[in-house]
Amino acid sequence: MRELKLFLGPNHPGMHGNFSVHLYVDGDIVKRARPLPGMLHRGFEKLMERRLWTNNIALIPRICVVEPDINEMVYAMGAEALGNIEVPERAHWIRMIILELARIGIHMMAFGGIGGPTGLYTGPNWAITERDLILDIFEEITGARVYHMYIVVGGVRKDLPKGIEKKIENVLDKLEGRLSEYEDLILRNSTIINRTKDNIVLPEEVARELGVTGIGLRTSSGKAYDIRKVDPYARYDQVEFEVPVANYSDAYTRLETKYKEVKQSIRIIRQVLEKMPKDGPVRAKVSTGSALKWRIPKGQVFSHIESSRGEYGYYIVSDGSRQPYRIAVRGASYPQGLLGIEKYLPGTRLDDVAIWLDTMGVCAPEIDR
Amino acid sequence: MGNKKNFFAPIKAWKYLVKKPISIPMEDIFENPREAADRYRGFHANDWEKCIGCGTCSEICPTNAIVMQEREELPDEDGSKPEKPAIDYGRCTFCGLCVDICTTNSLTMTKEYVHISKDVDDFYFLPKENGIHDIKYENAYVRDEVSELLDLKRYDMVGLEADERKDSFIEIVKGFSKETAIAEASRCVECGICTKTCPATMNIPEYILSIWKDDLEEGVDWLYKTNPLPGVCGRICTHKCETACALGNRGEAVSIRWLKRYIVDNTPEEDYEKVVLANVSKGGEGKVAIVGAGPAGISAGYYLRTMGYEVDIFEAMPLAGGVMRYGIPQYRLPDYSLDKDISFIEKIGVKIHTNTQVGKDIQLEELHSKYDVVFLGTGFFGARGLNIPNSDHKDVHLAMDFLPQVRDFARGVIKDIDVHKSAVVIGGGNVAFDVARSLIRLQEIKYGKSDVKLIALENEEQLPADREEYEEGMEEGIKYQLGCGPQEVMLDDKGNIKGVKGFKCLSIFDGQHRFNPQFDTSDVKMVEGTQVYVSIGQSPDYSYLDKELEEKLGITRGKITKIGKNRQVEGVDWLFAGGDIVQGPDVIHGIADGHEAAKAIDEYLMNGKNKKK
Numbered sequence: 001m002r003e004l005k006l007f008l009g010p011n012h013p014g015m016h017g018n019f020s021v022h023l024y025v026d027g028d029i030v031k032r033a034r035p036l037p038g039m040l041h042r043g044f045e046k047l048m049e050r051r052l053w054t055n056n057i058a059l060i061p062r063i064c065v066v067e068p069d070i071n072e073m074v075y076a077m078g079a080e081a082l083g084n085i086e087v088p089e090r091a092h093w094i095r096m097i098i099l100e101l102a103r104i105g106i107h108m109m110a111f112g113g114i115g116g117p118t119g120l121y122t123g124p125n126w127a128i129t130e131r132d133l134i135l136d137i138f139e140e141i142t143g144a145r146v147y148h149m150y151i152v153v154g155g156v157r158k159d160l161p162k163g164i165e166k167k168i169e170n171v172l173d174k175l176e177g178r179l180s181e182y183e184d185l186i187l188r189n190s191t192i193i194n195r196t197k198d199n200i201v202l203p204e205e206v207a208r209e210l211g212v213t214g215i216g217l218r219t220s221s222g223k224a225y226d227i228r229k230v231d232p233y234a235r236y237d238q239v240e241f242e243v244p245v246a247n248y249s250d251a252y253t254r255l256e257t258k259y260k261e262v263k264q265s266i267r268i269i270r271q272v273l274e275k276m277p278k279d280g281p282v283r284a285k286v287s288t289g290s291a292l293k294w295r296i297p298k299g300q301v302f303s304h305i306e307s308s309r310g311e312y313g314y315y316i317v318s319d320g321s322r323q324p325y326r327i328a329v330r331g332a333s334y335p336q337g338l339l340g341i342e343k344y345l346p347g348t349r350l351d352d353v354a355i356w357l358d359t360m361g362v363c364a365p366e367i368d369r
Numbered sequence: 370m371g372n373k374k375n376f377f378a379p380i381k382a383w384k385y386l387v388k389k390p391i392s393i394p395m396e397d398i399f400e401n402p403r404e405a406a407d408r409y410r411g412f413h414a415n416d417w418e419k420c421i422g423c424g425t426c427s428e429i430c431p432t433n434a435i436v437m438q439e440r441e442e443l444p445d446e447d448g449s450k451p452e453k454p455a456i457d458y459g460r461c462t463f464c465g466l467c468v469d470i471c472t473t474n475s476l477t478m479t480k481e482y483v484h485i486s487k488d489v490d491d492f493y494f495l496p497k498e499n500g501i502h503d504i505k506y507e508n509a510y511v512r513d514e515v516s517e518l519l520d521l522k523r524y525d526m527v528g529l530e531a532d533e534r535k536d537s538f539i540e541i542v543k544g545f546s547k548e549t550a551i552a553e554a555s556r557c558v559e560c561g562i563c564t565k566t567c568p569a570t571m572n573i574p575e576y577i578l579s580i581w582k583d584d585l586e587e588g589v590d591w592l593y594k595t596n597p598l599p600g601v602c603g604r605i606c607t608h609k610c611e612t613a614c615a616l617g618n619r620g621e622a623v624s625i626r627w628l629k630r631y632i633v634d635n636t637p638e639e640d641y642e643k644v645v646l647a648n649v650s651k652g653g654e655g656k657v658a659i660v661g662a663g664p665a666g667i668s669a670g671y672y673l674r675t676m677g678y679e680v681d682i683f684e685a686m687p688l689a690g691g692v693m694r695y696g697i698p699q700y701r702l703p704d705y706s707l708d709k710d711i712s713f714i715e716k717i718g719v720k721i722h723t724n725t726q727v728g729k730d731i732q733l734e735e736l737h738s739k740y741d742v743v744f745l746g747t748g749f750f751g752a753r754g755l756n757i758p759n760s761d762h763k764d765v766h767l768a769m770d771f772l773p774q775v776r777d778f779a780r781g782v783i784k785d786i787d788v789h790k791s792a793v794v795i796g797g798g799n800v801a802f803d804v805a806r807s808l809i810r811l812q813e814i815k816y817g818k819s820d821v822k823l824i825a826l827e828n829e830e831q832l833p834a835d836r837e838e839y840e841e842g843m844e845e846g847i848k849y850q851l852g853c854g855p856q857e858v859m860l861d862d863k864g865n866i867k868g869v870k871g872f873k874c875l876s877i878f879d880g881q882h883r884f885n886p887q888f889d890t891s892d893v894k895m896v897e898g899t900q901v902y903v904s905i906g907q908s909p910d911y912s913y914l915d916k917e918l919e920e921k922l923g924i925t926r927g928k929i930t931k932i933g934k935n936r937q938v939e940g941v942d943w944l945f946a947g948g949d950i951v952q953g954p955d956v957i958h959g960i961a962d963g964h965e966a967a968k969a970i971d972e973y974l975m976n977g978k979n980k981k982k
Contacts, residue, residue, distance in 0.1 A: 143406065159515055185378075191379075290518060290520055291470055
């Protein structure tokens with residue numbers, strides 16, 4: 001048997017972020033795979049210990065580039081729990097808008113992303129266009145397209161700009177109108193179907209063994225384990241939505257589930273726009289004084305939310321000073337992205353490695369944080 | 370889903386082949402960029418007119434992208450630094466925290482976002498009003514109430530109400546509780562503009578930080594580095610620091626003075642003593658005599674002693690403290706506080722000889738022969754009189770004669786002061802208010818009611834006294850006749866004072882900023898009262914100097930002018946001077962002077978010049 005060593009990443013179109021996998025292949029079958037984190041040189045967790053509680057909002061969005069807001073949210077939730085800070089009602093609802101828009105945004109990216117490994121390049125062009133409409137909304141609300149730094153400890157950084165509700169609705173309408181075309185182009189495309197159906201199967205035992213959450217767990221087990229339902233945060237307990245599940249998890253099912261989730265997110269945002277208080281405060285005080293001296297009381301907390309890739313959490317320890325003492329990030333893709341690659345990527349055809357990484361939801365910075 | 374159907378489904382996408390593309394052509398991105406959103410966090414703009422160079426933006430910057438750059442063309446004034454923020458866009462994350470925390474609102478972010486260069490050093494900018502490329506772009510990300518990162522409101526200081534305080538000399542201000550002090554301390558942005566403004570360059574941000582950390586021992590250490598009378602300054606300092614405080618631009622300045630007082634009043638005695646005594650070092654060889662135990666003398670004595678010199682202070686009065694002991698009334702500066710400060714001066718080994726007047730009990734020449742160096746800190750203890758008709762009447766009193774009696778009365782040394790039921794105070798400075806408010810108290814104690822009127826040349830805005838003096842005086846019942854120049858003390862048939870006649874004051878200074886008041890003689894004011902107290906300034910007493918020395922000092926308008934920056938008298942090596950007689954009346958200036966002089970004396974003695982065996 002001849003074995004060949006191939007490098008996937010750290011810079012590779014099929015790799016998400018600066019992350020490297022050494023592939024030992026025999027023919028076009030992967031025999032062994034060795035994930036190599038450490039290419040990012042960011043050291044998020046350590047950096048957070050050296051930054052003020054306020055300052056960290058400039059750093060943490062970078063742990064997930066495509067869906068940065070989840071970081072801001074878990075960070076804020078954790079600090080708020082430690083500091084007994086009561087978030088104003090309106091801020092909860094604004095946060096939901098941001099989080100769900102971000103979820104749609106990353107799912108659109110995934111729709112486009114599947115075009116890379118399968119060769120369907122119309123997909124990325126379309127999806128990025130639609131995603132950009134969402135980024136336009138983000139730009140108007142937060143002042144930035146990608147790293148929003150908008151959800152902060154105590155609420156949100158600024159109130160919604162006037163008339164944004166109408167613009168959000170327009171984007172949702174437009175997106176909804178396009179969804180059937182996406183279905184035609186991607187989900188009913190034989191290129192995609194042939195490459196993803198019955199391919200990259202994730203059995204329930206494997207999901208449980210590794211600790212996979214999110215779409216992976218839901219499509220393999222049929223159980224609706226979604227933090228928004230099992231431990232509701234913000235005001236997710238006051239809106240109606242379904243958690244799509246399945247009993248067979250192949251690449252296609254997982255892709256299809258994202259499509260279904262986009263529809264649910266649109267449904268959530270519509271309800272939020274209708275139910276949210278129309279005015280009122282959006283930010284509570286963290287502690288006395290200027291932001292340079294904000295302190296969070298001593299204690300420890302684990303806060304978690306549902307990201308597009310599963311359960312996303314921060315374990316935060318505060319020693320009562322103006323910087324966090326320790327923050328550990330529970331990246332949703334850590335189990336499959338590190339352990340999963342090593343144990344379950346072998347056996348995959350070389351052409352399908354990128355599909356494996358894409359549909360399993362591997363996000364480099366949250367592994368290499 | 371049949372395979373056939375699936376085969377045709379994607380073909381529907383072909384309809385877009387004939388549609389216009391929505392992507393923007395490359396050349397348009399550079400030449401005609403898409404307009405950014407109204408809140409867009411683009412490149413910065415900084416209004417140099419407003420920016421005070423406090424550096425708070427640089428302090429909060431998570432990536433250290435902002436560096437404060439010193440600019441020679443900028444003036445170095447109180448309340449600002451000659452620095453402006455420069456931003457490295459290679460590091461900037463465009464988070465906008467700098468904008469949210471800007472103390473003056475000068476920093477904003479614009480809609481500009483295009484900058485192209487192959488040179489990495491080309492991303493370092495000093496933004497001005499028109500952004501980084503000097504092209505005016507619309508402001509985009511600006512701070513609002515929600516994104517505010519400063520705490521602009523002061524925490525209230527608890528004090529006695531007017532009714533509770535006006536019939537006794539009990540201290541008005543009660544001091545901060547621990548919680549309030551920490552909360553107030555947390556407002557500080559540590560810019561240090563206060564330090565720059567303080568005559569004694571006190572380490573204000575540092576001691577405020579100690580309060581915030583609840584490490585008062587460290588706080589005491591910071592205080593004594595530049596000020597050996599923190600208890601006094603924590604109560605009666607004219608707090609130029611608070612006027613300069615960066616937070617004052619958009620909100621209320623940090624209560625720096627009360628925070629200083631909090632450290633002094635709340636540090637446990639043994640910790641306090643440990644810190645202060647630890648400051649004394651051995652090494653200085655020499656003896657220094659100090660004339661006058663006022664702020665300047667005590668400060669010079671303290672620092673000389675910490676350097677190891679032997680220090681003797683000669684004070685004419687029975688108690689040390691000078692104007693702090695015999696001028697400022699008890700309700701502002703109680704004896705116990707002054708005693709505490711002075712006790713530590715004595716504990717480190719400074720000898721204070723009270724009841725010893727130089728020029729009478731001991732001659733200056735004698736000090737010169739016995740000591741290596743003599744420091745003069747005799748202050749402005751005399752009163753300046755007012756030269757108007759009948760101002761020599763027996764019921765016309767001078768502030769600096771009256772105030773020592775008030776202090777002695779309050780501490781029980783004298784039993785009675787001859788105050789009438791009604792009085793007129795002339796003057797608009799802090800001392801005039803001290804007189805007026807003391808009179809209120811004395812009248813209330815004696816008669817159960819008070820009638821005090823205050824005449825000043827200045828109107829309400831020009832009044833040199835602190836605003837709080839004006840307001841608290843009003844609460845206590847002083848009636849003001851401001852913008853009025855006294856012309857004559859009016860007498861009745863029996864020769865007793867019945868009031869003061871004044872003209873409306875039109876202007877105080879002439880075109881050359883010289884004191885030259887103009888009056889409207891047709892607008893006559895009669896202010897009634899049977900006693901008059903004049904408080905229009907203080908004067909020095911140089912009777913202890915011989916003629917020859919007096920000439921060498923070059924005394925002009927009461928101040929010594931022939932003196933170097935190091936407080937050494939020109940041409941008289943062994944003589945140094947400081948405080949009021951050099952700077953004019955102010956406690957904190959006196960302390961600063963004493964410290965400066967101590968350093969200069971140390972240098973002088975170390976160099977061994979003129980050293981006696």
